[in-house]
Amino acid sequence: xxxxxxxxxxxxxxxxxxxxxxxxxxxxxxxxxxxxxxxxxxxxxxxxxxxxxxxxxxxxxxxxxxxxxxxxxxxxxxxxxxxxxxxxxxxxxxxxxxxxxxxxxxxxxxxxxxxxxxxxxxxxxxxxxxxxxxxxxxxxxxxxxxxxxxxxxxxxxxxxxxxxxxxxxxxxxxxxxxxxxxxxxxxxxxxxxxxxxxxxxxxxxx
Ligand SMILES: O=C([C@H](O)CO)[C@H](O)[C@H](O)COP(=O)(O)O
Numbered sequence: 001x002x003x004x005x006x007x008x009x010x011x012x013x014x015x016x017x018x019x020x021x022x023x024x025x026x027x028x029x030x031x032x033x034x035x036x037x038x039x040x041x042x043x044x045x046x047x048x049x050x051x052x053x054x055x056x057x058x059x060x061x062x063x064x065x066x067x068x069x070x071x072x073x074x075x076x077x078x079x080x081x082x083x084x085x086x087x088x089x090x091x092x093x094x095x096x097x098x099x100x101x102x103x104x105x106x107x108x109x110x111x112x113x114x115x116x117x118x119x120x121x122x123x124x125x126x127x128x129x130x131x132x133x134x135x136x137x138x139x140x141x142x143x144x145x146x147x148x149x150x151x152x153x154x155x156x157x158x159x160x161x162x163x164x165x166x167x168x169x170x171x172x173x174x175x176x177x178x179x180x181x182x183x184x185x186x187x188x189x190x191x192x193x194x195x196x197x198x199x200x201x202x203x204x205x206x
Contacts, residue, residue, distance in 0.1 A: 001174060001204050004057065004160065005197065006184030008032035008136075012039055016050065018193050023051060025197035028080070030057045030182065041076035048077025055079045061109060063087045066095035074102035082107045082131070085118055092125055107160060110151065111135050119155050127157065131182070134163025143169065149176040167199050174204040 005026040007015045015035060029051060031044050036058060044058050057080035058073035066083055073081045083095045085108050092108065099106045107129045108122055122130065132148045143164025152159050158179040165173050166186035173181050181204050183197075190196035 001178065002027040002180045003197070003201050003204060004028035004030050004162075004180050004182040005187055006030040006032050006059070006162070006182050007035050007188060008184050009034055010188060012043060012046070014188075015043065015047070018188050019047065019051060021194040022187060022197040023054070025194070025201040026054070028055045028057055028180065030059050030184075031078070032184065033059045033061045036060065041072050044073060044076035044078055057082065057107065062091065062095060064091055066091035066093075067098050070095045070098035070102075070104075070106075074098065074104045078104065080105045080107055080129075082109050084108075085110050085113050085122065085130070089121065089125055092122070092127065096126070105129060107131050109133055112138075113151065116151060119152060119157075122157070123155060129158045129160065129179075131160040131162055131180075132178075133161075133182075139164040144173060146172055146176050149178075167196060167203070170200045170203045 003026050005022055029047055031047055035043055047056055056078050058078035060069050060073050060081050062069040062083040070081050083092055083106055096106050108127050109131050111133045134144050144161055160180035160182055161173050161178045162182035165183050183200055187193050187196045
């Protein structure tokens, strides 16, 4: 099980600072959507330069122009890009085609997906990796909970989980045996990000 650190609502310097503090505890660095909107691919390139041996995910949250956006992110050094599950199947396919060219991966974000029919469609598209995700705004009504695993039960996908997971709930999230646990604010806004990341790493990896 891998720990992915999501960098959201941070300045350029804060991103680098929190990564310097947590790099030994995290497997995957996520350059968050808002950070990408602020700084573009330049920050993906910077993170790649400073953390050459980490896997980097660019949380593009692509919903159209999949091929173009995937080229931007992989070209800047990302290993994984995200595309929204509600996108056209052509967008998802174009994103996956570009990922193959770059030897990269695509994570399909299941934000707001409620029905397993969508998962059937994604399976037919040969999607390999999905994320069960409670968005920041939706978190006002509750964070990620293990009931969400039902959506993907029986499908062959690798699964990431995200949405308000913290030191107290990481164990619960890990109990569903996802492949990746994504944590953002609980680490980046902690008094000591290094200790928070290490505590979560220990909780999910034992
Ligand atoms: O994808 C995310 C969200 O939509 C904001 O862009 C976050 O990276 C993800 O939810 C993890 O962050 P936390 O919820 O703060 O743990």
